[in-house]
Amino acid sequence: MVLHDYLADVATEMKRKSTAIRRDFAKHRLSAGENRETLVNEFLASHLPRRFEVSSGMVISHDGSFSNQADLVVVDALNNSPLYGSSAHKLWPVESVLALFEVKTSLGPAELRDSVAKGRRFKTLNRRFFNPGNGQRITDSLFVIWAFDCPEPETLKKNLLQELAEVPRNEQPDFVIVPDRVVVRGGSYLELSTIGQPTSSHRLQLQQQYGPSVETVLLPLPVQVGDTGENSLMAWYVWFYSWLMQAGDRSAKLMDYLPPDRTYGRIV
Numbered sequence: 197m198v199l200h201d202y203l204a205d206v207a208t209e210m211k212r213k214s215t216a217i218r219r220d221f222a223k224h225r226l227s228a229g230e231n232r233e234t235l236v237n238e239f240l241a242s243h244l245p246r247r248f249e250v251s252s253g254m255v256i257s258h259d260g261s262f263s264n265q266a267d268l269v270v271v272d273a274l275n276n277s278p279l280y281g282s283s284a285h286k287l288w289p290v291e292s293v294l295a296l297f298e299v300k301t302s303l304g305p306a307e308l309r310d311s312v313a314k315g316r317r318f319k320t321l322n323r324r325f326f327n328p329g330n331g332q333r334i335t336d337s338l339f340v341i342w343a344f345d346c347p348e349p350e351t352l353k354k355n356l357l358q359e360l361a362e363v364p365r366n367e368q369p370d371f372v373i374v375p376d377r378v379v380v381r382g383g384s385y386l387e388l389s390t391i392g393q394p395t396s397s398h399r400l401q402l403q404q405q406y407g408p409s410v411e412t413v414l415l416p417l418p419v420q421v422g423d424t425g426e427n428s429l430m431a432w433y434v435w436f437y438s439w440l441m442q443a444g445d446r447s448a449k450l451m452d453y454l455p456p457d458r459t460y461g462r463i464v
Contacts, residue, residue, distance in 0.1 A: 233252075276446075295440075335446075338371065387411060
């Protein structure tokens with residue numbers, strides 16, 4: 197099939213470019229990291245519908261809480277604009293963000309620990325959507341760890357399970373992707389794709405079949421690790437694209453970003 201072969205070629209080319217970056221910027225790790233972020237940015241910008249913008253910066257909640265500096269974000273560009281839009285360091289309302297990406301060179305235990313911590317900070321930001329339900333079907337945001345190298349799939353799974361042992365499911369990474377090696381599903385995405393949204397008829401049917409603890413029965417582990425080789429990018433792209441199409445429109449209630457007790461002028 198065209199899609200499979202095409203994305204397998206893309207994954208191979210991204211790996212080649214990442215290897216060249218590692219070689220040519222061996223003594224300049226910051227520049228190497230920025231160049232790898234550019235590789236991911238270019239892939240997303242070239243393959244996602246134009247209603248989605250690929251950007252960077254920081255994510256802010258109405259209560260003044262911030263994410264860490266985001267390597268990349270995918271936002272609903274039709275219904276939102278950032279603060280400091282002409283700057284390299286933009287401020288995006290969290291309600292506008294569909295997905296936040298952490299880009300890593302490799303995925304050892306230290307890199308996983310750092311990524312999981314950043315993901316938790318993003319996933320727990322308070323969200324207040326404008327007119328929720330009108331065109332918006334999913335209120336969660338995805339957290340994606342994208343890397344260019346990793347240990348063997350069994351070792352990666354062991355390391356992930358160790359890092360996520362005390363992390364609530366809704367704060368866990370939704371995807372881990374190494375384009376030519378593995379793809380991991382987890383977090384809220386794994387729950388949603390397996391048993392549906394909390395009030396969906398699909399989940400209600402599963403609860404009748406398995407009882408109220410259906411999550412424990414059907415999702416005994418927090419992650420599913422796919423040893424998918426050159427198929428990894430294709431699998432991830434299809435799942436991510438499908439989630440974006442299901443998520444619907446979203447935007448912030450800008451009034452919530454103003455202090456409730458402040459006077460801004462007077463009527464004359």
